[in-house]
Amino acid sequence: MHEKLITDRARITQRVRDFFTDNNFLEVETPIMVDIPGMEPHLTPFETTDGKFLNHSPELQMKKLLGQGLKRIFNITKVFRSGEKSNTHNPEFTMLEWYRLNADYKDMMTDCENLITSLTDKYSKPFKRKTCQELFQEHLQIDLTSDNFAEEAAKHIDVSQLKTWDEIFFKLFLNFIEPNLGPEPIFVTDYPASQAALAKTKGFFAERFELYINGLELANAFSELTDATEQRHRLEEEQEERRQMNKTVFPIDEEFLSALDSIPEAAGIALGLDRLIMVLLDKKTIQEVILFS
Amino acid sequence: MSSTTHIVKGIAIAFKHGTWLVTDAQFVSPGKGSAFTRTKLKNLKTGQAIDHTFRSGESVETVDVQRNKAQYLYSDGTDFHFMENDTYKQFSLSADAVGDMKKYLLDDTDCYILKLNDNPVSVQVPAKMEFTITSTPPGERGNTATGGNKEAVLETGLVIKVPLFLKEGEKIIINTENDTYVSKA
Numbered sequence A: 001m002h003e004k005l006i007t008d009r010a011r012i013t014q015r016v017r018d019f020f021t022d023n024n025f026l027e028v029e030t031p032i033m034v035d036i037p038g039m040e041p042h043l044t045p046f047e048t049t050d051g052k053f054l055n056h057s058p059e060l061q062m063k064k065l066l067g068q069g070l071k072r073i074f075n076i077t078k079v080f081r082s083g084e085k086s087n088t089h090n091p092e093f094t095m096l097e098w099y100r101l102n103a104d105y106k107d108m109m110t111d112c113e114n115l116i117t118s119l120t121d122k123y124s125k126p127f128k129r130k131t132c133q134e135l136f137q138e139h140l141q142i143d144l145t146s147d148n149f150a151e152e153a154a155k156h157i158d159v160s161q162l163k164t165w166d167e168i169f170f171k172l173f174l175n176f177i178e179p180n181l182g183p184e185p186i187f188v189t190d191y192p193a194s195q196a197a198l199a200k201t202k203g204f205f206a207e208r209f210e211l212y213i214n215g216l217e218l219a220n221a222f223s224e225l226t227d228a229t230e231q232r233h234r235l236e237e238e239q240e241e242r243r244q245m246n247k248t249v250f251p252i253d254e255e256f257l258s259a260l261d262s263i264p265e266a267a268g269i270a271l272g273l274d275r276l277i278m279v280l281l282d283k284k285t286i287q288e289v290i291l292f293s
Numbered sequence B: 001m002s003s004t005t006h007i008v009k010g011i012a013i014a015f016k017h018g019t020w021l022v023t024d025a026q027f028v029s030p031g032k033g034s035a036f037t038r039t040k041l042k043n044l045k046t047g048q049a050i051d052h053t054f055r056s057g058e059s060v061e062t063v064d065v066q067r068n069k070a071q072y073l074y075s076d077g078t079d080f081h082f083m084e085n086d087t088y089k090q091f092s093l094s095a096d097a098v099g100d101m102k103k104y105l106l107d108d109t110d111c112y113i114l115k116l117n118d119n120p121v122s123v124q125v126p127a128k129m130e131f132t133i134t135s136t137p138p139g140e141r142g143n144t145a146t147g148g149n150k151e152a153v154l155e156t157g158l159v160i161k162v163p164l165f166l167k168e169g170e171k172i173i174i175n176t177e178n179d180t181y182v183s184k185a
Helices: A003-022 A059-067 A105-119 A132-140 A149-154 A165-180 A228-244 A254-260 A273-281 B095-104
Strands: A072-080 A092-101 A128-131 A186-189 A208-213 A216-223 A266-272 B003-006 B012-015 B018-028 B036-043 B049-055 B059-063 B066-075 B079-084 B090-094 B110-116 B119-124 B128-135 B149-154 B159-163 B171-175 B180-184
Touching: A003 A072, A003 A105, A003 A273, A059 A072, A059 A092, A059 A254, A059 A266, A092 A105, A092 A273, A105 A186, A105 A208, A105 A216, A105 A266, A105 A273, A128 A132, A132 A165, A132 A186, A149 A165, A165 B036, A165 B049, A216 A273, A228 A254, A266 A273, B018 B049, B066 B119, B079 B095, B079 B110, B079 B119, B090 B095, B090 B119, B095 B119, B159 B180
Parallel strands: A128 A186
Antiparallel strands: A072 A092, A092 A266, A186 A208, A208 A216, A216 A266, B003 B059, B012 B018, B012 B059, B018 B036, B036 B049, B066 B079, B066 B110, B079 B090, B110 B119, B128 B149, B128 B171, B149 B159, B171 B180
């Protein structure tokens, strides 16, 4: 373990805290061990011997706090995702999340720009912004809302083993778009509504964005869905998806749904702190920036 | 004869009318979707390298590739000459077929030869290899903004990041999978 890395990590984390404190955010702590983890069908939480789960995101707890009237909150916490290991993934990693009441995803983009330019002078504001639809048109001449989406996709990739619209979307995105996003920061915005179970939607698309730097996904943000009825419906759909994938079906977190009733408008974001440190320290792998890896 | 399997590093696959060696396979997760595997593929005929991302679990058709121990002998300027250890048979590969591997090849280097239907098509090197540093800036302190590392040029011309305490002429071990410093030799 490198002494330089230990001090660099501490310095960056401190400056992140300073940024949020200076902007009147309150730092909160959320549990690492929970009764009901998030429902995302493609994430697998670690289960403890007494039937609890290690949280894979503090998102639900953060929204419960918003429901209590807190206006600006942030959290730096460990999260866990079973089976995720690569040069840019570690099963245990550090997540930075922040939420704003009476805000939307555009406010989160501004926060990202301000945070990152407060940590480095490598990049300047404003960061580039492109919608998914624009990127698919630009790189593949494909209209995401087209009825012939799968046929159009088949001109570029083998779709024979893909089961859903979303899988085709991701295979195209990962092969033709993500590698061409470039080294500069860019917000990829307005994802298909099917990929944003906790976000506010507008027709085919959702108010969701991801921040990429160096082609690496750093953060995922939404204008939060605050309609409890609609949220219940989407969680039920995800329960069904988990059932079909033979995964553990978690109960619906009623405390979370009732918190939504007290939230007018809100926006939130999850940013992988280790990946941000990779970008700031110019490291190629996440293992190089984690102290005990 | 062929079979199908999930994609992993080290296998050879039939893909896009060619035979490709999977030189890297990394898990990627787009967050709100299934897991994918990002691979680096090397065409075993032309040496062309491409990236392709498969959905994890997608089946691919495998191709049987023989892997034999060999020794790199020399380059005549166009081709690279090798000798197979078991048979002492000599053969050559084009610069394209050797591709990126040439940055690890010194005369008499131990390596592996990959053969497709008995034809040598590509070369692989061990995961850990020893090299001598031919040049690197002096100084223990260096630029602290670069994480306590500096650049070093190795005998083959390969440039890698090494800790500040290393000097010219020292022997080091590197990891050829990602061109990183492992230890002093």
